[in-house]
Amino acid sequence: MSDLLARHRAVLPDWLALYYNEPIEIVSGKGCRVVDASGKSYLDFFAGILTNMIGYDVPEVREAVERQIATGVVHTSTVYLLRGQIELAEKIARLSGIENAKVFFTNSGTEANEAALLLATYARRSDQVLAMRQSYHGRSFGTAGVTGNRSWRNNSLSPLNVHFLHGTDRHLPQFRGMTDAEYVAACVEDLRHVLATAAGGDVAALIAEPVQGVGGFTTAPDGLFAAYKEVLDAEGILFVSDEVQTGWGRTGSAFFGIHGHGVAPDMMTFAKGLGNGFAVGGVVARGDLMDAPHATGLSTFGGNPVAMAAAGATLDYVLDHDLQANAARTGTLIIDGLREAAPRLPIVGDVRGRGLMFAVELVDPATGEPAPALAARFMEESRKAGLLVGKGGLYGNVLRMAPPLTLTTEEAAEGLGIVVAALEAVNEEVAP
Structure with missing residues (x-):
């Protein structure tokens, strides 16, 4: 992977953003999951920046x-x-x-x-x-x-x-x-x-x-x-x-x-x-x-x-398949779960979203100021746990998530659990 990264940097522009300290190459996918070149599987909560809308390897599309x-x-x-x-x-x-x-x-x-x-x-x-x-x-x-x-x-x-x-x-x-x-x-x-x-x-x-x-x-x-x-x-x-x-x-x-x-x-x-x-x-x-x-x-x-x-x-x-209704159902499960967890996590400044388009804003627990470093730290923690998410916001401190509209309730619960656990881990690192 280090060789591929070196080749990327040699021929592609420096401003072309890559996620993670050690960027991954996605080589296969099925449903709401993808697999990288090392064989590690991930539940995908970013879907190619909201593009793989109904997941991977969908027979009807193929x-x-x-x-x-x-x-x-x-x-x-x-x-x-x-x-x-x-x-x-x-x-x-x-x-x-x-x-x-x-x-x-x-x-x-x-x-x-x-x-x-x-x-x-x-x-x-x-x-x-x-x-x-x-x-x-x-x-x-x-x-x-x-x-x-x-x-x-x-x-x-x-x-x-x-x-x-x-x-x-x-x-x-x-x-x-x-x-x-x-x-x-x-x-x-x-x-x-x-x-x-x-x-x-x-x-x-x-x-x-x-x-x-x-x-x-x-x-x-x-x-x-x-x-x-x-x-x-x-x-x-x-x-x-x-x-x-x-x-x-x-x-x-x-x-x-x-x-x-x-x-x-x-x-x-x-x-x-x-x-x-x-x-x-x-x-x-x-x-x-x-x-x-x-x-x-x-x-x-x-x-x-x-x-x-x-x-x-x-x-x-x-x-x-009435995926709009599924977005409302699974999105509500996740957003409600994040809002329930937020009060005990001082690094969480806000939870917001509609349907399967939701975000967590991270802040410095001492000052309340935007904390892009904590967002970057969360990205590494969630990746390690097998979940892909996005990052953005005016100050770079917002975790953006938008899974495929085919997300099941079981996958929604699984993803919610990983997000909360990663937030808890990052929060524990910086809690006073």
Whole structure:
């Protein structure tokens, strides 16, 4: 493994993050478990960054892909009719709840968000965009510009004129102690003030994650996005919901995360879990917005036949097995268990989540300040115990977990036990 790591470092960029002091190579997987090159098995609570949405080696997905490959056609491009693309677009348009919806397929969430920003700025003839503090929308020039987390931005340059809003930052002194209603009111007044002062003329859109992924699974309180949309609608400003991590029933309470906030957006972007590991992303938007751009467009690889076969089979599996309900059931088991354990663990600053998208924020038990070193220590402890999790948050101190939606109650209990035991071990190391 040390040889493979050395080769990685020799030919891949230094900023390409690797987990763990001794990074692992995953060589096989089945269900919610993976095996590394040493033969060690892990229960996977991060699923390839929320991408292996229904687990590993799923027969329905594998067989759909094999059938497509057997035709000899793995690529033709969008200049030809693609039956699988049309059929999948029909399903997504119907599920989206967006009026007269149309779909454009891409290869990733970054590219999907770029497409949505293009549609919005074209429709509104404006380069001004609203985004959320602590957000993450991708690694390209435009999407980095609407990312509100300095750790994921290489410079201040952007093709867009971006204004960042409050909504997931209740830890700041000016908001501490506020009720949900008071916080929502303060955020809405700030939005009105931004539009009256910082914005010059028309604003194209607000792009927001219903649950912030890289931000540490932080979320706006119920009612905030609905209140924001009232202001936006009055100004003609579009609402783009970034569903790259929250879509397809993961939050348990709604099939798309923004619907759990009672908001019908003008556009939604998606990627990650839909392909269950195959590269697929896209935008679903009002037909008038999607049809508006005058320039000729296509996507060489977006919506290719193999990716569409995988995505179609994945979406059917989610719907046929009611995995949204399973996310609500197993997620509640884990989140409740974490909240029950938290009071006796001073390093736990917060437990939050919806469905199978939950997080534990770690803090210094003496000061209450973010403790990224403890998060790194937890990662090593949980890996040793056979559990893979993710890490993030504005300060790098949040443990992010999002198992496959096929997680059983037995696996949920097993994973919960490992998380609590690892937290206890780290807590004991630093407890005064």
